[in-house]
Amino acid sequence: MIRVALPQHLRTLAKVGNEVTVEVKGAVTQRSVLDALEAAYPMLRGTIRDHVTQERRPFLRFFACEEDLSHESPDAPLPEAVATGTEPLLIIGAIAGG
Amino acid sequence: MSSVRVLVGTRKGAFILSSDGKRQKWDVSGPHFAGWEIYHMKGSAVDPNRIYASQTSGWFGQIIQRSDDGGKTWHQPGTPAGEEMGPGGMPKGESNKFVYDTSPETGKPLTTHQWYDGTQHKWEFKRVWHLEPSPSDADTVYAGIEDAAIFRSTNGGKDWKELSGLRGHGTGPKWQPGAGGMCLHTIILDRKDPKRMYIAISAAGAFRTDDGGNTWKPINKGLYSKYIPNPTAEIGHCVHHVAMHPARPGLLYMQKHWDVMRSDDAGDNWHEVSGNLPTDFGFVIDVHAHEPETIYVVPIKSDSEHYPPDGKLRVYRSRTGGNEWEPLTKGLPQSDCYVNVLRDAMAVDSLDTCGIYFGTTGGQVYASADAGDTWAPIVRDLPAVLSVEVQTLS
Numbered sequence: 001m002i003r004v005a006l007p008q009h010l011r012t013l014a015k016v017g018n019e020v021t022v023e024v025k026g027a028v029t030q031r032s033v034l035d036a037l038e039a040a041y042p043m044l045r046g047t048i049r050d051h052v053t054q055e056r057r058p059f060l061r062f063f064a065c066e067e068d069l070s071h072e073s074p075d076a077p078l079p080e081a082v083a084t085g086t087e088p089l090l091i092i093g094a095i096a097g098g
Numbered sequence: 099m100s101s102v103r104v105l106v107g108t109r110k111g112a113f114i115l116s117s118d119g120k121r122q123k124w125d126v127s128g129p130h131f132a133g134w135e136i137y138h139m140k141g142s143a144v145d146p147n148r149i150y151a152s153q154t155s156g157w158f159g160q161i162i163q164r165s166d167d168g169g170k171t172w173h174q175p176g177t178p179a180g181e182e183m184g185p186g187g188m189p190k191g192e193s194n195k196f197v198y199d200t201s202p203e204t205g206k207p208l209t210t211h212q213w214y215d216g217t218q219h220k221w222e223f224k225r226v227w228h229l230e231p232s233p234s235d236a237d238t239v240y241a242g243i244e245d246a247a248i249f250r251s252t253n254g255g256k257d258w259k260e261l262s263g264l265r266g267h268g269t270g271p272k273w274q275p276g277a278g279g280m281c282l283h284t285i286i287l288d289r290k291d292p293k294r295m296y297i298a299i300s301a302a303g304a305f306r307t308d309d310g311g312n313t314w315k316p317i318n319k320g321l322y323s324k325y326i327p328n329p330t331a332e333i334g335h336c337v338h339h340v341a342m343h344p345a346r347p348g349l350l351y352m353q354k355h356w357d358v359m360r361s362d363d364a365g366d367n368w369h370e371v372s373g374n375l376p377t378d379f380g381f382v383i384d385v386h387a388h389e390p391e392t393i394y395v396v397p398i399k400s401d402s403e404h405y406p407p408d409g410k411l412r413v414y415r416s417r418t419g420g421n422e423w424e425p426l427t428k429g430l431p432q433s434d435c436y437v438n439v440l441r442d443a444m445a446v447d448s449l450d451t452c453g454i455y456f457g458t459t460g461g462q463v464y465a466s467a468d469a470g471d472t473w474a475p476i477v478r479d480l481p482a483v484l485s486v487e488v489q490t491l492s
Contacts, residue, residue, distance in 0.1 A: 009133060009158060013174075042191025043177040047158040051195045059157040093157045 002033050003088035007060075010048070010091070014041040019088055028083040030062060031074040048091060063090040102447045103168065103489040104455055105149065106463055107136035110481035112151060114169045117476075121453055121467040124476045130172065131163065138228050138442055141489040145236040149489075150255060152226035152241070160225050162193040162241075162255045176256035193255050196223045196243055199262035211245065212274040221245045221265070228442060230285035234292065242282035246273060246299040248311065261311035264297065269316060269333045273302035276336050276355075283441055284340045288347045296350065296365060301336040304352065306365050317365030321354060338381045339441040343390035351393050351420070353383040353441075358395055360420050371420020376407050382444035386469060387452040391419040394446075394454060394470060396439040404459075405436035413456070415470050429473035430464065437462070442485040449490060457483025 001021040011017065022036035031054075038045045049056055054074075056062070061070045065079045065087050081087035104115040111129030130136075135154045142148040147168045153161040163172045175193040198221050200209075213219035224244040232238035237254040247265050249258040273280060284298035293310040296317075303318040316332050326334040336355035343349060352359040352368065356379050359368040372378035377397045386392035393416050399407045406412060411430045414423040437460035447453035454470050457463045461480035466473045 007157075009155065012132075013158075013161070038191070042189045043161075043174045045191040046160070046194045050159075051192075052197055057157065057159060096156075 001085050002028060002036070002082065003085055004033065004037055005088045005090045007091060007093040009093070010044060013043050013047065016041070021085070027075075028078050029075050030069065030072065030078065030089075033078065033082075033089055034074075059094040059096075061092045061094060063092055064088070100449055101491045102449070102453060103141070103146075103491060104445075104463065104465070104476065105139040105141065105169070105485075105487045105489070106457055106480065106483055107139050107151070107442075107485035108457075108461070108481040108483050109135055112136040112139055112153075113477070113480055115463065115476050119449055121447075121449075121465055126477055127169065130169070131161075134161070135225075136484065137225060138485045138487070140229050140231055140487045142231040142236040142239075143233050144231075146489050146491055148231070148236045148254075150229040150231060150239050152229055154225040160194045160196065160223070162226070162229075164193075164255050175251075175254050190256065192257055193251075196226070196241070196249055196258055197260075198223070198247060198265070199260040201262075204262045204266050211270055211280065212272055214275065218271060221247070224279060227281045227283045228285055230287060233287055233289045240285050240287070240295075242285050242297060244279045244281040245275075246280045246282040246302060248282055248285065248297055250311070261307075263307070263312045264305060264314045267305070267314050267316070269302070272333045273299060274334070276300040284337070286340060286342050286350075288342075289344050290347050294347070294364070296340060296342070298337040298340050298352075300338065301355075302333055303335040304337050304340055304365055317361070318368070319366065320361075320368030320370075321359065322357070322370075323355065325355070339383050341383045341385050341393070343385045346390040349390055349419075351383050351385060353380050353395055355379065355401060358383065358420060371416070373416070373421035373423055375414055375423050376412075380439075381441040382439050382456060384444045384446055384454070387446050387448040389417070389452075392417050392469070393420065394444065395423075396444070396456065398438060404438040409434050409436060411435040411437065411458075413454070413466075413470055413473075426466070426470040426473070428471065429466075429475075435460075440484055442487075443483050445486045445488040447488045447490045453488070455486050455488055457486045459483065 100119040106113040111132045113128035116125045137152040139151040149165040151163040177191045210218035226241045228242040230240040241249040286296040288294035298304045305314045307314045321335045323335045338353045348364045350361040358372045360371045361368045380398045410432045413426040437458035444456040452469045454466045459482040463476045
């Protein structure tokens with residue numbers, strides 16, 4: 001199972017806790033994890049990736065294993081620790097003050 | 099006994115204010131969708147328990163929320179299990195999918211509008227500014243969006259389709275964003291003629307359709323805007339809001355960037371009725387529920403000073419359809435007040451003594467149960483108010 005940590009507003013939207021788990025068949029990539037996440041929680045469609053372009057929304061970041069993976073290819077394999085469920089994929093809202 | 103429900107959208111959530119017909123004591127519910135911008139909420143006249151809400155965020159984009167129990171519980175249309183299945187057997191979850199129509203049947207490449215620097219810019223969906231439920235079908239609702247276009251859902255907000263004839267009108271390349279973005283912020287449905295609708299866009303102007311949204315015409319004749327190269331141009335006016343009394347559908351009132359305007363022929367011609375207002379800049383305008391010639395505005399000092407003149411929050415009422423205005427001040431702050439009242443933040447109820455409501459960027463929602471003669475705050479310290487709508491319940 002893949003662990004995904006969501007920012008607070010998306011947890012509220014999906015009515016879930018800090019982390020959710022999703023099952024991914026095949027390669028564990030940003031795309032496959034987000035596809036599985038949106039299939040399980042359709043209310044999140046369009047909130048992490050643009051509905052049409054499927055690109056990451058500009059003010060969201062993808063972290064894992066203390067690395068920023070936001071600019072990696074969506075089809076690049078995620079770290080082994082994410083694929084094995086040891087570490088979560090962190091979806092982070094960019095910090096903004098004011 | 100009658101009651102009212104005031105739907106308040108703010109920068110940080112939605113609030114529902116409820117009272118009986120006396121409108122003296124209020125229950126406050128909220129924040130709903132805490133932390134999100136709620137641009138607009140509006141209830142269905144067919145089914146008052148059906149309320150649509152536009153929830154937006156710079157981080158997470160657009161969400162459409164729907165309540166079927168008068169605002170007690172909410173869901174995104176199409177997402178609860180079993181509601182509507184997609185190819186994988188999962189709910190479709192497309193209630194926040196607003197895709198501009200580029201289909202062959204439109205016959206036109208609807209690709210660009212004018213950008214701030216005068217170049218052409220592609221249309222980009224940003225948010226829903228206004229939701230207008232059909233007066234005859236609770237599952238039909240219209241959405242006015244930024245970048246300006248009008249969409250319609252006929253299944254309770256699960257899916258949306260653009261009425262592309264508006265952007266296909268031919269003047270689209272001349273539309274340009276105002277400081278607040280290029281938004282379609284006003285949608286008025288004519289209850290007597292289901293095929294007639296009015297919309298307004300900042301900064302393009304007002305448009306009307308007489309065939310259910312297939313074709314549109316600009317209705318800006320008589321508007322004069324010094325801030326565009328040709329002050330009487332067909333397109334380019336910064337219309338802030340338009341209001342219509344349902345019993346007199348050809349009679350329209352407009353708060354333009356500057357100028358309060360009136361049309362007696364469904365927008366074909368406009369004339370100014372600013373009269374003795376202390377300033378004719380402002381955002382809101384609305385009509386008394388029972389008196390089509392009684393209208394309300396909140397004058398704002400100027401387009402660079404978005405607060406009331408002299409620090410006095412005054413609603414102005416005209417009982418003559420414009421030109422002759424009286425300030426309404428009882429119960430409103432008459433010193434050191436520097437809030438704004440945004441374009442969708444005034445509404446009226448339809449009780450026998452018409453109630454008037456408006457919200458401010460300072461977080462106050464004021465109510466008058468006597469058509470504006472006296473005012474009192476329902477709440478004082480909400481986040482900045484973006485929109486106010488009222489449901490009159492029996």
